[in-house]
């Protein structure tokens with residue numbers, strides 16, 4: 001995938017309303033736990049409201065001491081014990097509130113991770129081919145962590161809100177002019193913070209894009225480490241990684257400058273505001289003449305209250321600035337999975353359920369007519385499959401042959417329902433014809449099993465790898481493993497018992513030879529195909545020597561006697577094991593029938609056969625017999 005197309009993806013997210021977007025998703029994702037979420041909010045709000053009384057109690061203690069001296073020690077002690085009491089009481093609400101909030105956050109992370117994974121599984125194969133797996137994995141992780149961390153940051157946002165409103169109300173009660181001045185000051189500073197952070201959100205989106213491309217390159221390098229070593233790619237890969245890292249740093253550097261400018265503005269303005277509020281209060285207080293004693297009074301406790309509330313007000317500005325920055329980051333990170341959420345999946349045809357029912361496993365043949373398919377973003381103007389027609393019968397074996405790039409793998413993927421055709425009609429004996437591509441894809445997907453070309457194995461034990469599949473009815477029983485291992489000739493190199501099944505498979509099956517890995521993957525494919533009436537194999541034995549290859553085919557045909565089997569093959573010495581041959585050329589089926597008939601009637605078949613014989617005779621004898 002080109003670098004430009006990767007970076008162009010997640011911009012739709014930036015258009016969505018930030019705060020509402022996150023809160024809407026938080027609310028939706030916490031369904032079933034919304035009571036807990038509201039309970040957490042209530043408890044955390046109560047804790048912050050209780051804490052608001054602390055400066056008042058402390059100020060009253062100072063005022064009593066100022067007015068009554070040592071005679072007021074008892075009363076001051078009561079006020080001070082209220083300070084401790086209020087702090088302790090706030091924890092009675094804050095602690096349980098945080099527990100609730102963080103538990104909901106964990107649940108939200110679980111839901112988003114699995115929700116996105118489910119969504120990924122529902123997207124067509126072509127979507128996955130067009131999107132780098134490293135990029136997609138990064139999106140899932142970043143988005144699920146972001147909303148989870150947003151959820152468990154609620155107490156910070158709530159405390160900021162209370163500490164924003166509380167001191168203003170307190171200052172207003174102490175002196176309305178001071179309260180009014182605080183509001184004006186807050187508004188000015190908040191507007192400048194929002195301005196800075198808007199610019200920083202845009203940079204965060206660019207930074208996330210660049211970071212995903214860097215992760216993708218790193219994953220490619222580490223995932224293909226044999227080629228990196230063997231082809232001396234280290235230098236080129238390092239250069240690529242450096243370029244991609246530099247692409248992260250470009251928006252990051254601008255963001256760092258903006259961040260410092262923002263903090264400078266916030267710091268200076270909040271200090272100016274705090275000092276101005278104290279000065280304003282003092283000035284207003286000394287202007288007030290006490291009529292009874294005839295002198296200007298300035299109660300130190302009240303001054304302390306103003307200082308404390310003003311400091312809180314100043315502190316809140318810093319907190320607001322930092323919260324907004326976190327919030328901006330969380331918004332950008334959560335939105336990074338929007339290309340997955342927004343991926344355009346064609347809605348299934350309304351008649352699908354009926355068609356699926358009609359296509360019960362006892363359908364006895366498929367007649368595929370006029371199949372047209374183009375790879376999205378394919379290089380060629382012509383469709384990859386152009387008017388393909390073929391007929392397949394239950395219990396028969398078909399060899400799919402053709403030159404490289406003729407469309408064999410693509411055809412098998414369409415027949416497995418993994419790619420949706422642009423146009424197709426499928427006739428079956430036991431049901432109405434299906435003429436809608438989406439319905440055809442769904443029907444095929446629920447009746448057909450494709451054993452893919454690449455032997456994709458996962459890290460774990462052999463048993464875990466075999467368990468990573470399902471028939472249309474569900475997971476295969478463990479008792480079937482040894483039979484599948486025998487069929488795929490896995491038991492040639494590992495015993496089909498508990499001991500053998502516990503053998504380790506490392507990442508990408510690097511502790512097995514290519515042929516052994518292919519047979520493990522084939523055993524898993526055979527397990528998955530147990531109840532499919534159409535089973536497709538995409539060159540499953542290309543990595544095997546010709547004798548083992550022939551044994552594997554004999555075993556497969558014996559293990560699946562009632563299924564229709566279509567297998568693409570390159571080595572044509574296998575042809576006599578198949579009932580019919582399907583010949584492909586440039587995206588078309590140019591011939592179908594028994595090999596003997598085609599040898600007499602099809603020039604394309606004869607040409608392929610001649611090419612094969614020439615290649616085969618050119619090979620050293622040892623090669624075809626090698627294990």
Ligand SMILES: Nc1ncnc2c1ncn2[C@@H]1O[C@H](COP(=O)(O)OP(=O)(O)OP(=O)(O)O)[C@@H](O)[C@H]1O
Nearest residue numbers: 129375377378384403404405406407408409410411
């Ligand atoms: N994901 C894809 N995106 C775009 N074009 C593709 C994609 N996969 C295959 N193609 C193109 O479709 C054509 C048919 O490819 P396909 O893999 O089906 O051929 P094949 O007959 O299986 O070849 P081979 O025998 O070499 O495996 C080729 O021109 C190929 O470049």
